[in-house]
Amino acid sequence: MEHPYLFFVKIFEAIGLGHFAHTYTHVVYSWVLMAILIIAGALATKTISMVPGKAQNLFEVIVSGIEEFMxxxxxxxxxxxxxxxxxxFLYIFIGNLIGIIPGFFPPTANLNTTASCAIVVVVFTHVIGIKYHGAKYIKHFMGPVWWMAPLIFIIEIIGHLARILSLSFRLFGNMMGHEIVLAILFGLAGAFFAPLPIMALGIFVAFVQGFVFFLLSIIYFSGAMEHAH
Incomplete structure (x- = not known):
């Protein structure tokens, strides 16, 4: 589900890549999102000083707040x-947020984007486990009773695969639902102000979904670092 007018899709149409932009809208806006984050990061680091300005103070509050919570x-x-x-967190939060801007599409409203983020988190969880425990990391999948280890191992594998589905579908479902509601309201005759409450609620949803994804990710990371019991 898309906004009635997508600015960057129109740009791709103008240079003869309209088919690609319509087919892979989430990829186009993922590139836009990455450009926004790279430019914001470059500007934030370029003006770093011992006496911080307003922009540096804002970035420091955001970064230190995320770090302290983690x-x-x-x-x-x-x-x-x-x-x-x-x-x-920043990728998902800003990715959710740009969908509120007319002419922009949130890449997180596409299952491919959310699944790719979820796969990175789950795979890196096991990288952490192997880094901290080596071959003993397999104990996380064996359970406390040795004779039930084969069954527990299968259940654990299913559980870890379910993490990918859980992370990706939760984020995708919420953002796609928000896009569908906006599209319906924009499509109604004389409903110029009708989407405004939903758009305001969308800011809250964007933060909550980004925070939930971030929180579950660090919980998975923490679990991989713990010793199996």
Whole structure:
């Protein structure tokens, strides 16, 4: 479901790539989202000084707030995971948020985008487990009773695969639902102001969905670092 007018799709149409833009709208707006984050990061680091300005203060509050919350949840040992976790949060939050802007499409309203983020999180969870425990990480999948290990192993594998479905479908469903409601309201005759309450609610939904994805990610990371019992 798309906005009636998508600015960057029109640009691709103008250069003869309209078919690609319509087929892979989420890819186009993922590129737009990455450009926004890269430019914002470059501008934030370019003006860093000992006496911070308003923009630097804002970025420092956001970054330090995410980091402190993560350390409180995971512990000091997980501080090195902050770059990945913070990137996930900012990517999803801003990706959700740009859908409120007329002419923009939230890439997180496409299952391919949310599934790719979920796969990164789940795969990296196991990378962390192997990094901390080596071959002993297999104990996380064996359960506490040795004779039930084969059954527990299968259940654990299913559970870890379900994490991908859970993370991706939760985010996709919420953002797609928001897009459908907006499209319906925009399509109604004389409904110029009708979408405004939904758009305002969309800001809250964008933050909550980004935060939930971030929180579940660091919980998975923390679980991989713990010793199996």
């Amino acid at each position: 350390v409180e949840t995971v512990g000091e040992e997980g501080r090195w995971l902050f770059p990945l976790a913070a990137t996930i």
